[in-house]
Amino acid sequence: MADFTAWLEGTGIATWTRESGSIWAYPTILTLHTIGLGIVVGASAVLDLTLLGYAPRLPLPSLRPLFRVIWWSFALNALTGVVLFMADATVKSHQIVFYVKLTLIALALWNTALVRRAVFGGPNVEPASASTVTSGGRRLAAVSLVLWAAAITAGRLMAYL
Amino acid sequence: MDPFVAWLKTTSLSQAIVLTRWVWPLCETLHFIGLSLVVGVVGFFDLRLMGFMKRIPVVAVRDLMPFALAGFTLNLITGIIFLIGLPEQYVHNRAWWMKVLFLVVAGGNAAIFERWVGARAAMVGANEDTSAGAKLIGAASLFAWFGVLYWGRMLPFIGNAF
Numbered sequence: 001m002a003d004f005t006a007w008l009e010g011t012g013i014a015t016w017t018r019e020s021g022s023i024w025a026y027p028t029i030l031t032l033h034t035i036g037l038g039i040v041v042g043a044s045a046v047l048d049l050t051l052l053g054y055a056p057r058l059p060l061p062s063l064r065p066l067f068r069v070i071w072w073s074f075a076l077n078a079l080t081g082v083v084l085f086m087a088d089a090t091v092k093s094h095q096i097v098f099y100v101k102l103t104l105i106a107l108a109l110w111n112t113a114l115v116r117r118a119v120f121g122g123p124n125v126e127p128a129s130a131s132t133v134t135s136g137g138r139r140l141a142a143v144s145l146v147l148w149a150a151a152i153t154a155g156r157l158m159a160y161l
Numbered sequence: 162m163d164p165f166v167a168w169l170k171t172t173s174l175s176q177a178i179v180l181t182r183w184v185w186p187l188c189e190t191l192h193f194i195g196l197s198l199v200v201g202v203v204g205f206f207d208l209r210l211m212g213f214m215k216r217i218p219v220v221a222v223r224d225l226m227p228f229a230l231a232g233f234t235l236n237l238i239t240g241i242i243f244l245i246g247l248p249e250q251y252v253h254n255r256a257w258w259m260k261v262l263f264l265v266v267a268g269g270n271a272a273i274f275e276r277w278v279g280a281r282a283a284m285v286g287a288n289e290d291t292s293a294g295a296k297l298i299g300a301a302s303l304f305a306w307f308g309v310l311y312w313g314r315m316l317p318f319i320g321n322a323f
Contacts, residue, residue, distance in 0.1 A: 027318035034314045035200075035307065037193065042201020049225055057221035059287070062214055149194055156190040 005089035014086040026087065029080050036077035037155075041148045043069045044112065051119060051133050051141035060119070060127040067116055074109065097161050101154035108147035115140045166248045178246030185246070188239040195239070196310065198232025203306055210282060210291050210299030219285045254320040260312035267305035274298045 008014055017025045043066045050058050085092050092098050119137045120127045133141075169175055178184050202225045208214060209222050244251055251257040274282075274295075282295045291299075317323040 031314040038197050038200035041197035045201045046205050055221055055224040062216040152193045153190045160186045
């Protein structure tokens with residue numbers, strides 16, 4: 001494990017990200033990671049708050065594109081996240097809070113898939129209106145908000161713990 | 162500016178913010194949660210104004226706006242806490258002034274929307290098109306908020322104040 005993280009840190013992309021001093025290296029990759037975070041969590045929050053009944057006039061079927069937005073922004077963050085990890089692999093691989101963050105993100109994404117199945121059904125199923133979302137669907141939405149907030153907390157704490 | 166910064170740093174509030182270990186990480190965490198709410202809700206509203214997701218009546222999206230306002234308030238408060246804690250880190254930083262500028266643009270754009278466009282835009286129902294003015298304001302808002310996010314994240318890297 002120690003050999004592997006040291007190798008990761010020594011790769012060209014990791015070294016460039018960490019040491020080049022270019023605005024396009026660490027600063028831009030970190031900024032893209034933050035923009036992706038805002039879109040993933042923001043789009044999830046819009047979905048969750050609607051399922052919880054805060055936008056009763058919003059037709060649920062029209063929220064379906066949000067799932068694609070969430071997955072694409074997550075892909076951006078998985079990619080930028082891997083590079084950010086590589087640049088500092090020997091340190092980050094020893095941070096417990098890093099593994100907590102990864103676990104929370106995995107749970108939040110799994111939960112998003114559950115929301116999609118529970119409320120939006122299959123690709124050809126019209127979801128119910130927000131007023132008829134089951135208590136199970138609402139519970140998933142509430143759990144989603146909590147998981148994303150916890151993932152942000154763990155991510156931020158990586159800079160302090 | 163510098164005498165004010167020097168005075169601010171001597172206040173017990175400023176010292177408490179910097180010396181209490183949990184204050185900065187907590188405020189940063191809340192700042193990121195707040196930014197997500199702003200990006201999500203305002204971005205969603207802007208996209209509808211611009212003509213995406215036409216199946217949604219504009220008022221239906223507006224119902225979520227209190228959450229964007231809550232996120233913004235959270236970020237204004239935590240942002241002021243950062244400023245009081247380490248004022249020299251911000252007021253001497255080009256990126257911070259750019260962030261403030263983009264905030265002013267976003268705020269002015271929102272004020273123009275509320276004053277002249279909002280009432281009519283709110284009547285735009287499902288499958289109806291917003292006015293050209295509303296589209297422009299939606300695009301400007303999206304640009305301004307991503308600018309705020311960009312300059313905020315670039316604070317430690319541009320301007321050498323950190």
